[in-house]
Amino acid sequence: MKVVVCVKQIPDPNTTGQLDPQTHLLKRDGVEVVMDPGDEFGVEAGLKLVEAQGGEVTVVSMGPERGLDAVRKALAMGAAKGILISDDALRGSDALTTARVLAEAIKREGFDLVITATESTDGYTGVVPQAIAELLDVPAVTFAKSVECDGSTLKVQRQTEAGHDVVEASLPAVVSVTAGVNEPRYPSLKGIMGAKSKPLDRLSPSDLGLDGQGGASAGQSITAVQPAPERAAGEIVKDEGDAAKRVADFLASKKVI
């Protein structure tokens, strides 16, 4: 089975991200960057599937040169091949452009199953997985909290507000996995040493026939950003005999219970 996992290198989410005041883009230079923690679950899910079914995992990433670190980490975890699409013209790409680039790279590579996180931990658009599926013309199975695959059919538990739905799709397909779908392994030191000799394709948009798709020609532009408003003070429930009910009603209105 050929599994492709999308990964992204992002500013360490444990640090406070800074926006460039001119471009309104997240500053990625001079900050600690890590593989998006959400993507570690995708890599682990892919590795588990090929360990059970045979086949191999290819990781694909679009981003600055430093994105190579995320690809290398996935290779050290056990992926067989890496692809990095990097080009200055892609800086500031929107979700659709990102999906187009990734989809072309995935198509070129060939796949039975594409695994992604549900969304990136820096951009949070949450639409790239579905867009990739649409561009590849395969089913998108999203928010999977468990993934099973017998090599021809994908079966997942899809996270819902109430619990989960069981969803099946035939391959090829795209699946997005939630955090907690598994416990990502650490790259082993032998894996780290071995990653250097694994194949790594470095592509530009023109290699994918996507010239002129970059950030400058993106279908959206960020015109302004504003800090999130301060949170309003919470409501204090004073018990006049009905406090429990009011708290419960409040939680129910927020769909917490």
Next chain:
Amino acid sequence: MTEARRAAPPFSATDPYLLDDQLSDDERLVRDTVRAFVRDRVLPTIGEHFEKGTFPRELMAEVAELGLLGMHLKGHGCAGTSATAYGVACEEMEAGDSAVRSFISVQGSLAMFPIWKFGSDEQKERWLPQMAAGKVIGCFGLTEPDAGSDPATMRTHARRDGDDWILDGTKMWITNGSIADIAVIWANTDSGIRGFIVERGMRGFGARDVTRKLSLRASVTSELTLEGVRVPNGSMLPEVSGLRGPLSCLTEARFGIAWGTMGAARACFEAARDYSMQRRAFGKPIASFQLTQEKLVDMATALLHGRLVAHRLGVLKDSRGVTPEQVSIAKRSNVRIAIDIARTARTVLGANGITLEYPVVRHMNNLESVLTYEGTEEVHTLVIGKAITGEDAFS
């Protein structure tokens, strides 16, 4: 100026000179991996292990799976990383606790290294893959109750008896002693000091833990007794005789200590910095007081100095090799830096600094052992003094 300078990255208190930029991609990934492991798996329980005086044995299978055991050795199931990567791993492990760093130091540098360097092909094949996989735990027997800094006076001896050797003696302060499956025992023979691989369960071989320790409490420290232990000639390390054998192992391990102590120091510094920014006195954070800032600046500068030494030593070891004297300078200096940082950090935390809620007093107590083991501060001083003056203060 013809070339635009790259924008300066934000100031990093723990790496102001961007030393980590000198690491290779592999070495950075080793750093990140071990750091994540320590954060996720070691730190949540290490305080409790320290308090109870128990070794975190449950983590050792994962440590082996990561490939940390004998990581810098080539072949025989070992990862074969650079010496610098080994140093980085020691730094991150000791940011957790000196006990877990000691475990990998002893397994990799003191038990596996002599077999890898001085062992026969049979010994290497038999032991190293299993030791790299954590299935066989090793320890290193050199120090004795009455022979520490002067190992040449060791009483443990081995005599030939037909095709075998008979070992008698006592070894003391042996890390991993009672949990070890094999011990590399150094013993006097008619032809000088030789190393022997002694297996757990051999008749006459026993281990008893040292209890009531107030330092390295999450590490196993034992006394080994050898009473007429019969080992086959094939258990003797064939390729070395004399003190050069054990001392070369110690040079390996001390290299890791020079790095490891910087992990403990960093953990203490970070705890002090974070605490000083949260804790308020006289209406403002104590970090705003000049005396506290001076402490933080002194700690950060000392940490930088120690890390510079460790990184340079790593570059030297990977490029041309290091001498025992070069390693002595780093071991002596960096343990002292770490212990001073730990003590200063303790004062920043005030009374909280003595509790296991924070890592500081645990590191501070551990470093008392690190100051003494693998060559006391005094012995390293005299090793360096001899290198500087040509005068041997030992004799």
